[in-house]
Amino acid sequence: MRTRLSIKWRVSLISIGTIAGITVLFTLFIYFSLSKWMMEQQDHAALTSTQHIALAYPGNIEQGSNNSNDKSQSWLSQFASKNQTFYIIGLNGKTIATLGNAFGVLPHSIGLTHAQKGTLTHVVERGHSFVRIILPSRSESGDTVAWVISYASTDVVQAYITALVRVLIFGSLLALILAGLSGYVMSFVALRPITDIIRRMHHMDAFSIKGRLPHDSGRDEIAELAKTFNEMLDRIRKTIEKQNEFIADASHEFRSPLTVIEGYTNLLDRWGKDDPAVTERSIGAIKKEAARLRRLTNGLLQLASLANVQLESTPCDAKRVVEEVVLQFSEVFQRNIAFECSDVSVMTEMQSEHLHQVTAILLQNAVKHTSEGQGISVRAVRQKSGLLLAVEDKGEGIDPEHLPHVFDRFYRSDRARSRSTEGFGLGLAIAKEIVGLYQGTIQVVSERGKGTVFSVTIPAR
Structure with missing residues (x-):
């Protein structure tokens, strides 16, 4: 047989389930929103710095000179960042300058296909996550003179996201615990009047229903329950009183003819049977009272049968x-x-x-x-x-x-x-x-x- 939980536990579980659902949805919303925002900020910062280098490079380096590589390296050093590595690649595919080697030499001698030109992708190299950006560096006439490839590390952002996940999980568990405790406490306080009603009802039975449940004049559900229960007790009390009265009246009605029958029977048994007049009078009285008993019994049976009568639609x-x-x-x-x-x-x-x-x-x-x-x-x-x-x-x-x-x-x-x-x-x-x-x-x-x-x-x- 399945055991039903008490209302207090059901309210607590419902509170936990509701808060859990809300918390999960809120946590997912916060996680995806902040993760997306942080990655977008990271991508924007990496793209901005790469664009700045791509735009500024042609005007600061004299192309074709013997020491252009040294000048490029010197000029590029002003954009140094510990979380970003830059490569300037010539049109012939050779590296002109490099800035930042915190993560070692990263792939930069890639074939610059049409699909890779001007792209931003997320890649994993040497166990680290990066935003890789490939942009052309153009001269004033619009000709491409070099390619700028940058790798911006997203490890810091990923660390922030990991910390955020831990905080959200801890906060969710704490919210669930508080929801369970508050739900149990609130249900205990809210159901205390019902518990009192149950306790009082245990002390009542069909023969002792004089007690009534206390209730205030408010219109809340507990007051309505107590009021309705008291009204039900009043109806039960009246029904019991009518039943007792019915039994007493029925007993009286049966007792009267039975007393007459018993009296005349005793009369006949003692001496009346020897007197024809007394015998005739006694038999007449007994028959009369027997007829009364039959009518009384028929009336009671009819009252009982009317409760279960089946009506037929016969106008x-x-x-x-x-x-x-x-x-x-x-x-x-x-x-x-x-x-x-x-x-x-x-x-x-x-x-x-x-x-x-x-x-x-x-x-x-x-x-x-x-x-x-x-x-x-x-x-x-x-x-x-x-x-x-x-x-x-x-x-x-x-x-x-x-x-x-x-x-x-x-x-x-x-x-x-x-x-x-x-x-x-x-x-x-x-x-x-x-x-x-x-x-x-x-x-x-x-x-x-x-x-x-x-x-x-x-x-x-």
Whole structure:
């Protein structure tokens, strides 16, 4: 398994790599720039001195005299330089004068071909580097009277370049070391708040999340991280509280029918089985509570299954489905339920069984909280955004403090009447889950003593 480096080491290595790249590029730039400049200066100095000799030579030496060689040698001595050697070659190829022999006799009896006339080249002779220059020396009439060959040593320049390379290498290594140290120190300082966050997180678990990470009011990334983490802890805490409440409520709902079943079973076991009336009453109660357990179990299973349901794109006629549910409830509960739908058909992407169930849940809730004579109405309207389904009743209404919780699981606004209304507080929670599958919304508006309106909106796809 590959081991990942810590962020501090990664930041340090990135800093070293970045500085190394910049340093290499800068070093190469300095090396080539200075090397080129120094060699150009060397070439220019050598060329200037050679040109000066080539221009001045014809006017200072009387050509053709018997002692012209001696005069040439004497005249040439004024240009003496320890790093440069000069040769004046006659047209016949013989050496007229020589100046400077620090490097020994250098090749000067070369064949002066057309390609070599007036050239500047870099050569290596006797283990030394030179700039070799060949220039013609002309008379006032423009005739070539001699050739000037000079060798200018570049050893000093090469020594400077070698020293420059050493300095650049040393400076680069020093820069890399400083970059690594500074990168590690900066990463340590920058990541210290994160280290503190990790340390605090190690002391938290799913059952002990009351602690919060400290953060200032700044807008830097560390403060945002701590703030986001605290918000996540708040959401987890609320989820755990809801889960604990759900478990407690579910346990209570299961305990009630089980207690009744156990009580009647003990009654039958002790003496009730000898009394037909007690036996009949006990069996009826046990069957009733078993049915309650079955409904409760089915509701919980449905809530769990909705999280993994696969939606199918099967549009249905909302008017037909809702009207069918309204007719069923009107006949079963003997209620006058008004249905309003101005369109011939209202198509929706919600599956028909889901629309049927949501409508039935809302109508069952309306019937449960209204008495005979109190009106119930249902509207199915096609809007630009999708389907609007509204169920309104003129019943007892819901107190304002209960409205935010009506869609919570096992929540009932009047727990004292829970047994008489035969409810578990799961219907509206199931309706909300189903509507959420289609990215829809379900809302409630109610006023105590005046009634309640549940509105469902299913967006068009």
